[in-house]
Amino acid sequence: MRIPLPLIGLAAVLGVAAAPAAAAPKLKPQGSATVYRDTTTSDGVRGVGTESQDIVSMSDAMFRDLLNVPELMNRPTPPRIIVDPKYFRNESSEIIDKALITDRIRVNLLRAAGGRMRFIGREYAGAVEEERALKDAGKVDVGTTGRTRAQAGADYRLVGRIGTRDAIDTRTGTTSRFSQYTFELLDMEYGEIIWSNLYEFKKENRDDVVYR
Amino acid sequence: MKLAALSGALGLAVFSAARAAAPPPLPPVPYDAGPEAFVGRLATDPPANRVLNQMEIGARAFWRADYATAKPALDDAIARIDSVFAADANAAKARKLWYDEGSKDFKGEPYERAMAFLYRGLIYLHEADYENARAAFRRGLMQDAFAEEDQNRSDFALLLFLDAWASHLNGDTDLRDETLVQLKKLRPSFGGIGEKDDTLVLAETGLAPRKLGDGAAHAFFVYRRGKPIAENQVQVMTGAAAIQAYPMEDLFYQASTRGGREIDKILAGKAQFKATTGGVGSFLADTTVALSSNSSAFSANGQYGDAVAAVGVLSGVFLIVSSNSRPQADVRAWSSLPDTLHVLTLGLGGRPAKLTARFLKTGVPVEGADKPIACATDANRKQLCLVRAH
Numbered sequence A: 001m002r003i004p005l006p007l008i009g010l011a012a013v014l015g016v017a018a019a020p021a022a023a024a025p026k027l028k029p030q031g032s033a034t035v036y037r038d039t040t041t042s043d044g045v046r047g048v049g050t051e052s053q054d055i056v057s058m059s060d061a062m063f064r065d066l067l068n069v070p071e072l073m074n075r076p077t078p079p080r081i082i083v084d085p086k087y088f089r090n091e092s093s094e095i096i097d098k099a100l101i102t103d104r105i106r107v108n109l110l111r112a113a114g115g116r117m118r119f120i121g122r123e124y125a126g127a128v129e130e131e132r133a134l135k136d137a138g139k140v141d142v143g144t145t146g147r148t149r150a151q152a153g154a155d156y157r158l159v160g161r162i163g164t165r166d167a168i169d170t171r172t173g174t175t176s177r178f179s180q181y182t183f184e185l186l187d188m189e190y191g192e193i194i195w196s197n198l199y200e201f202k203k204e205n206r207d208d209v210v211y212r
Numbered sequence B: 001m002k003l004a005a006l007s008g009a010l011g012l013a014v015f016s017a018a019r020a021a022a023p024p025p026l027p028p029v030p031y032d033a034g035p036e037a038f039v040g041r042l043a044t045d046p047p048a049n050r051v052l053n054q055m056e057i058g059a060r061a062f063w064r065a066d067y068a069t070a071k072p073a074l075d076d077a078i079a080r081i082d083s084v085f086a087a088d089a090n091a092a093k094a095r096k097l098w099y100d101e102g103s104k105d106f107k108g109e110p111y112e113r114a115m116a117f118l119y120r121g122l123i124y125l126h127e128a129d130y131e132n133a134r135a136a137f138r139r140g141l142m143q144d145a146f147a148e149e150d151q152n153r154s155d156f157a158l159l160l161f162l163d164a165w166a167s168h169l170n171g172d173t174d175l176r177d178e179t180l181v182q183l184k185k186l187r188p189s190f191g192g193i194g195e196k197d198d199t200l201v202l203a204e205t206g207l208a209p210r211k212l213g214d215g216a217a218h219a220f221f222v223y224r225r226g227k228p229i230a231e232n233q234v235q236v237m238t239g240a241a242a243i244q245a246y247p248m249e250d251l252f253y254q255a256s257t258r259g260g261r262e263i264d265k266i267l268a269g270k271a272q273f274k275a276t277t278g279g280v281g282s283f284l285a286d287t288t289v290a291l292s293s294n295s296s297a298f299s300a301n302g303q304y305g306d307a308v309a310a311v312g313v314l315s316g317v318f319l320i321v322s323s324n325s326r327p328q329a330d331v332r333a334w335s336s337l338p339d340t341l342h343v344l345t346l347g348l349g350g351r352p353a354k355l356t357a358r359f360l361k362t363g364v365p366v367e368g369a370d371k372p373i374a375c376a377t378d379a380n381r382k383q384l385c386l387v388r389a390h
Helices: A005-023 A052-066 A099-113 A122-136 B002-018 B036-044 B047-062 B067-082 B089-095 B110-126 B130-147 B157-170 B173-186 B251-256 B261-298 B303-324
Strands: A080-082 A088-090 A156-169 A174-187 A193-206 B199-205 B210-214 B220-224 B233-238 B241-244 B246-250 B340-346 B356-361 B374-377 B383-388
Touching: A052 A099, A052 A174, A052 A193, A088 B130, A156 B130, B036 B047, B047 B067, B047 B110, B067 B110, B110 B130, B110 B157, B110 B251, B110 B383, B130 B157, B157 B173, B157 B246, B157 B340, B199 B233, B220 B251, B233 B340, B241 B340, B246 B251, B251 B340
Parallel strands: A080 A156, A088 A156, B199 B383
Antiparallel strands: A156 A174, A174 A193, B199 B340, B210 B220, B233 B241, B233 B356, B246 B340, B374 B383
């Protein structure tokens, strides 16, 4: 059978046209239901910053290490410690809620220490002061644990620093960030650092060429 | 010939369907309008415009002191700016023949990304969270570093200044001084930050840089200064005295010093392909004309004539392909940005500031009364004072 030339042309045209149309991805973004994810797994949204798994890993590593500090664990009188974000300085390019880390260390340490350490809630000192003023004024009774002369002073305080070093290769669009979290335990009377540890990681990624 | 015409029509239809261009631009929103229009667009616009709309919402709400609206909008924009689109389908589409550059997810040009971090950082300052403010300003600097050639990397002086200011407020004088040394290289005439300064005045003048499509088929875009620029200087009036605010950043300069290098590079590939396709199409079109004019000489029973028609259809389709694969540059732009940003630091000892701003164009006051400067005192009695000309 002789195929007319125009039909061959049409077939060629449709062939050329159909190929990319078939290959084109779906235009509608596909939504997904909210799901619970393991906090120790890497985030679905990836960047070079600190992710949940980093927070979990570093705080777990720190509290486990703190449980091995002789000055803390072998004292006949349990030492008093402040673990809050106030002197945990963020000098990095990381926007972060520092309390995520310090809260996790404090909670785990408190639960694991079994009374061998005492924790001072200095960030709640205002609330304590308010209550003590009410008791002093006789507007409320003394409660069941009795009165003390003052709020508890601390023997040690968790201090530290978050630092980052960012690097960018403008040719390739590669971004890398070295992050270093320094944790230290400061003697609040003598100023000695009795314990130190580091948590560090480096992440690198490369964005799509259209965003460079 | 009918079949030839049919094949052409079908080709056009299939190619039209295959192509997914950026949606037509929405009508502009007045410069001084609130975030409402963009809140509406969040729901109606394609997801590719989400970051742009969030940037607009963030800045417009920020300038209305509606931080509850500005904060999540800027956080959302920043999260998406930060996320890596290495395996993103829309980015892949933007690289393809069939899609406009403007169909990709908007992340903003580096100066726009930097400004998103800048506004977020200012909100952190307002909340007395100086460390995260500093982190935001540093992240903004990194966005700028994406843009520049080696000699221009991270030359966003305003972000360096704000980094130093955040360190100053946080009591990190060592970090402040280190940053001020860097700033001095970019702005030698800047006087620095006084030890007792506790108030920052930030003023914006002029209108946002514009992105204009240029070249054949708007294959690339060029930056133009916003217009009109009615003022370019600010005097801060403290009672009777007038203090000139320091013009710390020219946003148009930040936008345009890239010279379109990266974008040109990206679009160069497409433009080159387009030129080749266009060339082939043109060549075939010319051949059609040439053969058609001689068809009677070759045609015994009209078959050659039909063959020529088929070639003509094919060449026409290639022209359609060519016109559909136009690498139209992405000219979506953050419209509520200023042209120039000015700063002034004052030591007011924690006293509430009553300041007004007088705008000038090259030394001559512009028409209209002085504008009141909105000052907010944070938990540490540090003040952030904001004013914009428009």
